[in-house]
Amino acid sequence: MAKHMVARSVVVDAPAKSIFDLVATPSQHPVFDGSGTVQQAHFGPERLEPGAEFGMDMRMLGLPYRMTNRVVEFEEGRLIAWRHVGSHRWRYEFEELAGGGTLVTETFDYSRGQVAFYVLSGAPARNARGIERTLERLRVAAEAGGA
Structure with a gap:
């Protein structure tokens, strides 16, 4: 694991495309958010693409x-991956496995910018717990065929 990054992975019994589609749809973020902070999409495209901006309540x-x-x-x-006013990034990677399923990795990358602030605020440990819950909720949603 690179320094100043927190990542967790889960194997999901669903195709990478269907899981990617969930993550690329801002209105679905509250469905799988495990941090308890994401409430609803405020503005932006129905589906994300390179450079898209989207707002969340x-x-x-x-x-x-x-x-x-x-x-x-x-x-x-x-x-x-996306970033907001802070320079850190939330990244999701999807790797289809030869035996079936998809390895999904979520990463909180706080290597760009105010590393000391993130460390002192406890963000890495807090975000690790949120990522673990998010990946479980994402697995359940994807295996059920979406939200």
Whole structure:
């Protein structure tokens, strides 16, 4: 694992394309978010593409806020990542396995920017727990055929 990144993976019994489609649809993010912060899509395209901007209504510690994100990495069916006002990235990678299923990896990459802030705020450990819950919820949604 690269320094200043937190990643977890799960094998999902579904094709990479269908899982990618869930993640590339902002209105579906509350369905699989395991952090408890994502409430609903506020604006943006129905489906993400390179450079797309999308806004999400969020809630943390009981306080509502809005976050605008921009897609900064995109490879159809294989990779999608976005960042917001902070320089860190949320990345999802999808690898179809020879024996069936798809290995899905979610990464919180905080290597660009204010590393000390993320470390001191406890973000890496908190986000690791959120990623684990997110991947489980994503697995359940994808294996059920979407949300």
